[in-house]
Amino acid sequence: SVLLYQKPNRDICQSGTSLKIQCVADSQVVSMFWYQQFQEQSLMLMATANEGSEATYESGFTKDKFPISRPNLTFSTLTVNNARPGDSSIYFCSSNRQSSYEQYFGPGTRLTVL
């Protein structure tokens, strides 16, 4: 399996501010994925981040609002710009071993925007 760590575990911020969520893998991985989960709902794929290239965003998510960096094979950062109460949700990073399609998830970052 892949072990993924996220920081912070939770955050509360004011509307209009920006915050960063970090994801660290215990070994090198090719792709990292970011998902958003609103309370009592399913997970929605936001973007795919590969090392050294721009992240690929899904419909409804943009680089301006959710810039993602992937500076190396163990690390990724998701930024939430101009946070709004509607961004309040849990954000998960995930990945898989190169030889396997089984996907593993970080513990999630619970964001509350006031």
Place this chain on the structure above:
Amino acid sequence: GDKVKQSPSALSLQEGTNSALRCNFSIAATTVQWFLQNPRGSLMNLFYLVPGTKENGRLKSAFDSKESYSTLHIRDAQLEDSGTYFCAAEAYQGGRALIFGTGTTVSVSP
């Protein structure tokens, strides 16, 4: 509409009973994964399936790609089986990003 739909949406079980969850795909799923999200929010990978079946302890899963569905059977339900079960299919052919199902919330009581 939902590309990956799960049924039922919620399920109440007594300890020791058996049940089945279902996942229907309106996309051409080639593989499926099942996850359990516990009440604290952590996601655990239960199964990764190509067409066929797998068994792990009291859990058994099957995936029929031709009929576009997957099932997860829980045998002898225990309290720790409570949580939300999600199935997920690859978002893109050959890609590894996932489209998640709508989820089934399972509550096991004594």
